[in-house]
Amino acid sequence: MLDTNPDVYFMGQALIEARKAMDEDEIPIGAVVVAGGRIIGRGHNMTERLNDVTAHAEMIALTAAANSTDGKYLTDATLYVTVEPCLMCAGAIGWSQIRRIVYGAGDSKRGYTTFTNRTPFHPKATVTPGVLAEEAAALMRTFFASKRR
Numbered sequence: 001m002l003d004t005n006p007d008v009y010f011m012g013q014a015l016i017e018a019r020k021a022m023d024e025d026e027i028p029i030g031a032v033v034v035a036g037g038r039i040i041g042r043g044h045n046m047t048e049r050l051n052d053v054t055a056h057a058e059m060i061a062l063t064a065a066a067n068s069t070d071g072k073y074l075t076d077a078t079l080y081v082t083v084e085p086c087l088m089c090a091g092a093i094g095w096s097q098i099r100r101i102v103y104g105a106g107d108s109k110r111g112y113t114t115f116t117n118r119t120p121f122h123p124k125a126t127v128t129p130g131v132l133a134e135e136a137a138a139l140m141r142t143f144f145a146s147k148r149r
Contacts, residue, residue: 007080007102010034011132014080014104017044017057018139024049028139031057031081033065033074033098040077041065057081058089062096073097075122082136084111084129090120102128104136 010032017030021044033041043060047053058081066072078100079093085103090112093101101121106113106129112120121127 007131010080011104014082015135017042018082021045022143028143029057029083031061033061033077033079035077040068056089058085059092062092075099083107086110087112087115094120094122097122099125101125102131104131104133
């Protein structure tokens with residue numbers, strides 16, 4: 001039976017982006033920004049390709065979403081990202097005023113919750129962790145295992 005849960009569907013789209021990153025030998029993290037039931041921004045890690053430490057999936061998806069709406073504030077949008085955002089991305093998410101953040105796997109080394117007990121997001125934002133977490137975590141394990149051979 002097809003899953004009709006929009007969180008699962010859109011996290012699946014973020015996982016497609018993460019697989020693109022993995023295929024490009026980037027850390028496999030993907031993100032999509034959704035507004036009005038449609039994807040308005042997509043991104044996956046591109047730090048190696050662009051030689052840019054800020055080219056995280058979330059940053060690329062936020063930029064694409066802002067460009068598609070001609071505005072920097074994404075107050076009616078939801079961000080789906082396969083791994084818990086780092087502190088840098090969390091700051092950008094907060095500045096974009098996104099009201100809902102959904103992520104898959106936690107990141108105990110570099111995730112924003114590791115560094116702060118305050119939310120860096122907009123005060124009205126909600127956070128939903130753990131959506132397709134095992135799939136996202138498996139991509140990360142596979143990627144890093146391939147690097148340790």
